[in-house]
Amino acid sequence: MARRAAMFFGWQVVAAAFVVAVFSWGINFYGPSVYLHALHAREGWSLSLISAAITLHFLASGLVVTRLPALHRRHGLVAVTRAGLLACAAGAMAWGHASAPWHLILAALLTALGWALTSGVAINAMVAPWFERRRGAALSMAFNGASMGGVLFAPLWAALIGAFGFAGASIWVGLLVAGLGWVLAGRWFAAGPAEMGLFPDGAAGPPAPRPMAAPAGPLWRQGPFRSLSLAFALGLLAQMGLLTTLFSILAPALGGAGAGLAMSVATACAVIGRTAVGVLLPPGLDRRLAGCGNFLLQAAGCLVLALAGGGTAALLLGVVLFGLGIGNLLSLPPLIAQAEWPPEEVAAVLALLTAVNQAFYAFGPALFGAALEGWGAAAPPALAAALQVAGAGVLLTGRRRG
Known part of the structure; x- marks a missing residue:
């Protein structure tokens, strides 16, 4: 029994989900910046044209993701995950082989599906x-794959493009994701704990049921959902926009190499912050308070960046404070939803929440780019700080009383 507990299959599922996150964020979240640069250099297309296709990628994905719970129920986790990874692979190849502007639409729709x-x-x-008591830690570990997608795929894309060109690089990336992802999904996502005779957390019996109020009408009419979705939409708008402009803000003081290193520090801090919250968050603490604290931590970092005036130490402090909160904007919403809605409602809550978030943050690069161009380096972090403070306030308005 001790060996069975030590080898709990749920942790293998976490590792597999981590790899899926590496692939997904590497192609779909961090990849667009690669596509933008590579296509502009190869084809000479305007940055605004390619950026419009990237915006389409995020908006179209937001429409599809609302159907994901229904797709899982109808086709199963394995088939849907395999289809998603194949779409990621095909989309990467489509971006790499685009030779006419209309090809960008096909590429954007494929990666949107993935x-x-x-x-x-x-x-x-x-x-x-697979988890009840340790769900926060498990989700944090799985979502760390999102950060590693940036750490691993950015140099991978660069190395492959240097060796084979953008089109050739996209083939190698697509084959890696499609081949490894197909095997991974079939091995670790084919059965849940019930089918394997296991219980969440590797426990000897089922968890005690949690008393949970019945949902009160459609999600968009529920105050807690509106506050949760709007708060994290504001936070992700700030995060996406600032990350897009951060290199340009840092480079004058730190140089190109220093700015790149600082961006890596922000990614490393995202892993640290997400892991710390997942492991150390007390079980009884209101998750909305944790989310509020995370928004305010990032806002403090943004204010330091805005007031740094080119000072190296202040810029690095701002990057660290901002970076510590990056990962939790992904991992906290599922924990809040699982604490506030019945289990059968959580998937639908997260799907609609994700759609709202993507509809907001798809416009982050354009908004923050305009702020940088119009008002200088202090404007994007100042705008981000304002959005994050607003997000914290909105999140608190939805706290359930009693």
Whole structure:
């Protein structure tokens, strides 16, 4: 029995979900910046044209992700995950082989489908059935794959493009994701704990049922959902926009190499912050308070960046404070939803929440780019700080009383 507990299959599922997150974020979240640069250099297309296709990628994904819970029920986790990874692979190849502007539409729609089927809602569906008491830690570990997607795929894309060109690089990336992802999904997502005769957390019996109020009408009419979705939409708008402009803000003071290193520090801090919250968050603490604290931590970092005035130490402090909160904008919404809605409602809550978030943050690069161009380096972090403070306030308005 001790060996069975030590080898609990749920942790293997977490590791598999981690790999899916690496693939998904590497192609669909961090990849667009690669596509933007590579296509602009190769084809000479305007940045605004390619950026419009990237915006389409995020908006179309937001429409598809609302159907993900229904797709899981109808076709199963394995088939849907495989389809998503194949769409990621095909989309990467389509971006790499685009030779006419209209090809960007096909590429954007393919990666949008892959992003919808393999991103946050999907990661939660893979991991959540296996954990109750340790769900926060398990989700944090799985979502760390999102950060590693940036750490691993950015240099991978660069190396492959240097060796084979953008088109050749996209083939190698697509084959890696499609081949490894197909095997991975069939091995670790084919059965849940019930089918394997196991219980969440590797326990000897089922968890005690949690008293939970019945849902009160459609989600968009529920105050807690509106506050949760709007708060994290504001936070992710700030995060996406600032990350898009951060290199340009840092480079004058730190140089190109220093700015790149600082961006890596932010990614490393995202892993640290997400892991710390997942492991140390007290079980009885209101998750909305944790979310509020995370928003305010990032806002403090943004204010330091805005007031740094080119000072190296202040810029690095701002990057660290901002970076510590990056990962929790992915992992906290599932924990809040699982604490506030019945289990059968959580997938739908997260799907609609993700759609709202993507509809907001798809416009982050354009908004923050305009702020940088119009008002200088202090404007994007100042705008981000304002959005994050607003997000914290909105999140608190939805706290359930009693």
